[in-house]
Amino acid sequence: MQKQSGMRKRTRVQALIGMGYIAPSFILMMTFNVIPIFLSIYYSFTKFNMVSAPSWIGLENYQKLFTNKALGDALHNTLIYVLITVPAQTILALIIAAFLAEHLKNRFGSLLRSTIFIPVIVSLIASATVWNIMYEPKGGLINQFLGLFGAGPVNFLGSKVNALPSVAAVAIWKNTGYYMVIYYAGIMGVSSEIREAAVVDGAGSFQRFWYITLPVLQPITYMIVTLGIIGSFQVFDLVYKMTGGGPGRSTYTIAYMIYSYAFQDKRIGYACALAVCLLIVILLIHAVQTLCFKERD
Amino acid sequence: MKQKVTPFVVLGTVLITLFAILCLTPLIYMIAVSFTDSESLYISISDLRFSFDNFVYAIVKRNFGRALVNSIITVVGSCLLVDIASSMAAYGFEKKPVPGKEVLFQGYLATMMIPGQVVLIPMFVMINRAGLTNTYAALILPMVGAFGIFLMRQFMVGVPNELLEAAEIDGCGEVRRFVTIVIPLVQPALITLTIFTFNAAWNNFLWPLIINTRSDMHVLPVTMATLSSNSTTNYGMVMAGATLTFLFPFILYVFLQSSSWRASPSAA
Numbered sequence: 001m002q003k004q005s006g007m008r009k010r011t012r013v014q015a016l017i018g019m020g021y022i023a024p025s026f027i028l029m030m031t032f033n034v035i036p037i038f039l040s041i042y043y044s045f046t047k048f049n050m051v052s053a054p055s056w057i058g059l060e061n062y063q064k065l066f067t068n069k070a071l072g073d074a075l076h077n078t079l080i081y082v083l084i085t086v087p088a089q090t091i092l093a094l095i096i097a098a099f100l101a102e103h104l105k106n107r108f109g110s111l112l113r114s115t116i117f118i119p120v121i122v123s124l125i126a127s128a129t130v131w132n133i134m135y136e137p138k139g140g141l142i143n144q145f146l147g148l149f150g151a152g153p154v155n156f157l158g159s160k161v162n163a164l165p166s167v168a169a170v171a172i173w174k175n176t177g178y179y180m181v182i183y184y185a186g187i188m189g190v191s192s193e194i195r196e197a198a199v200v201d202g203a204g205s206f207q208r209f210w211y212i213t214l215p216v217l218q219p220i221t222y223m224i225v226t227l228g229i230i231g232s233f234q235v236f237d238l239v240y241k242m243t244g245g246g247p248g249r250s251t252y253t254i255a256y257m258i259y260s261y262a263f264q265d266k267r268i269g270y271a272c273a274l275a276v277c278l279l280i281v282i283l284l285i286h287a288v289q290t291l292c293f294k295e296r297d
Numbered sequence: 298m299k300q301k302v303t304p305f306v307v308l309g310t311v312l313i314t315l316f317a318i319l320c321l322t323p324l325i326y327m328i329a330v331s332f333t334d335s336e337s338l339y340i341s342i343s344d345l346r347f348s349f350d351n352f353v354y355a356i357v358k359r360n361f362g363r364a365l366v367n368s369i370i371t372v373v374g375s376c377l378l379v380d381i382a383s384s385m386a387a388y389g390f391e392k393k394p395v396p397g398k399e400v401l402f403q404g405y406l407a408t409m410m411i412p413g414q415v416v417l418i419p420m421f422v423m424i425n426r427a428g429l430t431n432t433y434a435a436l437i438l439p440m441v442g443a444f445g446i447f448l449m450r451q452f453m454v455g456v457p458n459e460l461l462e463a464a465e466i467d468g469c470g471e472v473r474r475f476v477t478i479v480i481p482l483v484q485p486a487l488i489t490l491t492i493f494t495f496n497a498a499w500n501n502f503l504w505p506l507i508i509n510t511r512s513d514m515h516v517l518p519v520t521m522a523t524l525s526s527n528s529t530t531n532y533g534m535v536m537a538g539a540t541l542t543f544l545f546p547f548i549l550y551v552f553l554q555s556s557s558w559r560a561s562p563s564a565a
Contacts, residue, residue: 014394015393025441028439103309104306104313119320125542141326233412258418279412
């Protein structure tokens with residue numbers, strides 16, 4: 001009896017000590033990650049400009065939102081942007097990683113890997129600055145290059161048609177290396193015995209890729225596509241620095257729209273309604289993806 | 298496995314090498330322009346001069362010096378805070394019988410799916426109310442997140458309970474056990490977390506842009522962004538700023554690459 005209560009007391013003390021360890025990050029997580037979600041939902045039902053207290057207006061923000069033509073444009077541009085960047089960066093990363101892991105397992109291969117990763121460490125704002133100058137219609141590096149073949153000059157960021165793909169190209173340049181490294185680690189994790197057995201069985205390079213590497217990599221692909229979609233949906237830095245949403249509204253994205261309503265127009269409630277919509281869209285994508293990948297198993 | 302040289306392998310190698318060159322070109326261009334004093338973009342090799350005029354100008358006249366200091370303070374503070382808070386939390390979650398801890402942990406993981414813009418606006422309102430705008434605390438405190446706690450917990454699993462119990466019997470106190478036994482055992486994970494935090498804090502843009510509006514509290518990407526809106530033609534100076542922003546993560550990257558190279562000579 002005595003011993004048991006001693007044990008219980010010990011457990012209680014240990015639990016208290018445990019809470020002590022968890023407490024600092026708990027306070028920060030609650031303050032900056034959890035409570036703001038609920039505050040955002042609350043603000044989305046209010047009229048709030050940071051100066052006076054928020055006043056409850058029910059669904060008015062959402063009603064206004066759905067009649068706002070800019071939202072349609074922002075949604076359209078964001079989707080196009082996701083549809084350009086995610087497949088391109090995922091497929092490029094997969095092909096490069098598979099090739100390097102299969103055929104270039106030497107010093108040159110690892111040099112290529114390190115090199116392709118370098119754009120990942122460049123900040124988005126610095127990338128945008130450099131590419132802005134490279135895209136210059138008069139004398140930018142790319143138009144100088146095109147000029148060698150008598151082509152161009154192309155107006156990359158100033159034209160409504162070219163602006164969004166030009167911004168997306170920078171994202172692909174920056175992201176491919178990151179996903180390539182994840183894929184590479186995944187392929188190296190596929191036991192080399194399996195692959196060697198396939199070689200012995202006479203499976204060619206493409207067959208091995210299609211029937212062994214690709215199926216084994218499915219969980220990684222799932223993660224990479226999810227990360228890619230969520231990341232691309234929130235594109236802000238590149239748009240802010242490269243085009244400011246223009247020309248017209250041709251690169252106006254949801255994240256940029258939230259920023260301009262909240263911090264330029266100080267319409268906090270309205271911006272929060274928009275943010276809640278973004279949250280719902282991302283959760284929906286996540287749910288659909290989970291279902292799709294479950295079904296295929 | 299012996300590697301055969303087929304036309305397919307040659308073609309693939311050439312294409313990937315071209316892609317790698319494409320990856321580097323903007324950065325080489327950036328560094329090249331930062332060393333010219335040309336205000337036109339038609340630069341030739343003869344315009345290149347190894348003077349640091351553009352860098353000096355950016356640092357002294359364009360606030361890059363102050364921004365560099367701010368960035369370094371923010372990054373160091375963020376790495377320390379995230380490392381300490383995450384490893385403490387991970388230890389509590391993995392090794393202590395805290396009631397309801399699994400539910401809380403799942404809740405933490407769910408926050409990783411929330412897009413930044415959703416929490417940004419209320420965070421801005423709260424930091425404003427607390428009077429913490431234009432402080433380092435405003436930049437550092439929100440860096441703690443579920444990712445770090447998750448990562449550290451993965452490694453805490455590998456810390457043997459027997460070792461902790463043996464140390465306790467030997468009279469090693471709670472805090473000493475954590476600092477002298479647990480922390481050294483999870484060191485590889487701490488290094489990974491430090492790299493991630495370094496990158497996140499160094500490249501963070503939107504939050505510092507809205508919360509620290511005074512120019513003496515700007516960090517590098519914010520200074521970078523405000524720069525070219527008011528001076529569009531001085532390309533050399535703009536590129537010098539971009540080079541400065543790129544330099545520190547790059548040094549860290551090269552350092553880690555070379556040390557991992559030494560650690561695993563069998564990689565070839």
